[in-house]
Amino acid sequence: MSAEGDAPTGENPGAQTDPSLFDKVVNLCKRRGIVFGSAEIYGGFRSAYDYGPIGAQLLRNVKDAWWRSMVQLRSDVVGLDASILSPPQVWEASGHLSNFTDPLVDCTSCKTRHREDQLENPDQCPKCGSRDTFTEARAFNLMFRTHAGPVEGAGAEVYLRPETAQGMFVNFKNVLETSRKRPPFGIAQVGKSFRNEITPGNFVFRTREFEQMELEFFVPPDEAPQWYEYWLAERYQWYLDLGIPASHLRLRAHDDDELSHYSSGTSDVEFLFPWGWGELEGIANRGDYDLRQHAEHSGHKLEYFDQASGQRYVPHVIEPAAGATRSLMAFLTAAYRQETVNDDVRTVLGLHPQLAPFKVAVLPLSRKEPLTALAAEVLASCQLHWMCDYDETQAIGRRYRRQDEIGTPLCVTVDFESLDDRYVTVRDRDTMAQDRVPINALVDHLGSRLNL
Template sequence: GHEETFSDPLVDCRECKRRFRADTLLEESLNRAAEQVMADLLPVFQRFGEELGAFIAELERRERERGRTYPNRWTLVTEALQSPEIQEQLRHRCREFSEWLSRPIPGVNSGPMRAWVEAWEQIAPRFRERLDAIRAIEASFGRTYESDAQLLQRAIVAYPAWTTEVVRASWNELFVFLNERKALRCPHCGAVGSFTPPRRFNLMFRTFMGPVEDEASLVYLRPETAQGIFVNFKNVLTTARRKLPFGIAQIGKAFRNEITPGQFLFRVREFEQMEIEYFVRPGEDERWFEHWVEERYNWYLRLGIRAENLRLREQSPEELAHYSKRTVDIEYRFPMGWGEIEGIANRTDYDLRAHSKSDPGNEHSTDDLTVFDQTTSSHFTPYVIEPSAGVDRIFLALLCDAYHEEIVRGEKRVVLRLHRDLAPIKVAVFPLLRNRDELVEIARRIAADLRRVVPGRVVYDDTASIGRLYRRQDEVGTPYCVTVDVQTLSDKQVTVRDRDTMEQVRLPIERLPEYFAEQFRPEASLVG
């Protein structure tokens, strides 16, 4: 199933040699064509409504003069539309609508619009029948089919003369059909009908296990990390003695044969993924879904990412994966635009049922992944709420959000305003003069003492002037710098400089461990 799920249909433009996803290209083209048709129809329908309203008002006035009244306006409208005499007058008065029904279809050489109306009346019931049949087998696939049906409906709206051919086609056949009839345009060079037939592009990396490269030894690098959790669900449930709700979290490598890797770390073929599979009772899934959306959004705020650069985006029914009941993406505003850094999905019981022998369709499964409810003396399959995030994308978002350039005393200052818990270096210690041995000795001793209390890296540096040392640490995001100067020899105090404000305070050397322990205490950090 994964090989089919993790593959994309691709086409190439023969003119500009660019590559596109066929399904995305088809959907965008049909949307534009259908919108053009509806834009053409809207003024006609509006004028038709205005003329119909004026005609009914005139009819009501005439009937009132005859002493006849109607119990309500709907009765009047119904009678007006059913009367042969009035229908004839309506057809005469609404000439524009009648003429429109006989006009050629936009973008098609022949065939009146009336053909679209008649064809749609015949075709529409078939969608409902086929959709109901699919839903009876599997609700999640029913939603996928419904998306395909909507795609076909847009094709019928856009190209009604081809309704008979369109309604019988799969989306792949539909792409070829419309491309051959010059109905698809390349978004890059504008060429029409220039695409190659769609080909499946496998997003999973193939390799072979063992010395012989044959079908029996064919394996794939995992495209996601989630499935291992579902397979081991029952082991964790029994050995850890957990009760619902509980979660299993993991972080690890995943691999995808991306078509167009790029934008630095945003789209790569090997990436780090972290996921939580949170198991809940059916019926409680919506409440826990909302909980995890809020919790994960707030986690990014606690990382220091600015709220104006974050947003929650609910996926439309057409976007949802076949296993998802509901999905919300957390997106960050990168320099190249908004991009997803995490998705929270309500996967229902799809995955556990797919791996459980309790499901009749899993003839090769050996484990029963249901849970026994002692209060009702029955078994049930838990629902799963899944927060899934790309570590590389989060790292890129943190860098983008923390990077600042500013002018200080006429010079450009680059500073990386990372949250103190994320900063790779927590404190840097400098002697003001590296040729004064007594200053160097004090600075090295301070650095050694701080390493015992600061939860992170403390560095000593004397390889440049004090101004250049400050700029170096600003650029890597070091929150605090400690400078030992000549005055330290007499008052036993040092200068502590804050990265963000550049404010400097004098503190006694013996107070430094207490001061930095307070600055980096857990209550003030991400774990609080």
């Protein structure tokens, strides 16, 4: 139960960020089909976004990288896919119906709404600058409520989940009995959550519909503190391994007045965005609060009996909960760079190969036969192993630049010499170095370069 090294904490005082980077990344997302505003032909829908061809694959890769790390490569974690809709009893037991609120204030001058706890000056409106125009704060529940079935009424009232965690708690007994696991073990889930945020913003960082990647790790009570430290280091290292620079990453422990009522310790993994530090993931020691609450409200025992020791106990829970869409934005921001090459500005997304939407792009030098037929042969061999792009339009230099902008690590150019010697040119995104490689050895060569 060890991770390599200790995860650093603190402010990272030497870290710097470019304020203009936010607009550059947002513009790139629209231009290259990464993220679109939802329903733009109807004027858009605030705080809702659609992921385009490149973005959908990037988001899938972020989630797959998390799943690989948290489930595939571990023997002590299993997966779950729980329902988005849940009855009120779940959220009453979890405390969301009574406690899942933000303090809402209205500016009587410009009619805008704000979260009181996020105002820099609680006496001045950040929108219009008016002073002493806020209404009294009132609790605003963040849950989306709807109705199941044809008749509206209390009996048909259901809620869209504001987090994926509760599905894992209410299925604890089912998973325990069917998976043959015993504490310490975890249940992992990736899925959509919904929160009726008062002030969504900063592009896809804070939205009302988002995706989470959560683990509930159930442990014997006396092991909870050491597992909490273990998961702090593990989750911090995951972001480093996928390309986030240490200068833009930190672990911030919550002060006592920030802790949830059930938490004995919580820390956030934060990334230095262009607007400042923002949370990517929270790791919490939740104790036995959740299982006890659901046991009390449902009437079912949610505990573990250790036959070896004869001990019966309610496990404690360590919860690493990450935002998939927030992580995507952090990876995009960290990977974005511009550099001058022969008096030309080159934009590059230096994404880790595991995250890159396309691992390989196949680029025939001409759109004419028989070059395209050979390129199709090369593409088919590569597609068996990786997501690949194919582009035969515009000059080869422009096609390289396009692949650089969407983060493709390797380009394979099929030229007229390839017809005679069956060699192709492999170009590296980061160094722009080019190597001639025989087609019959291409897959092995690319595999060694990608190292996936």
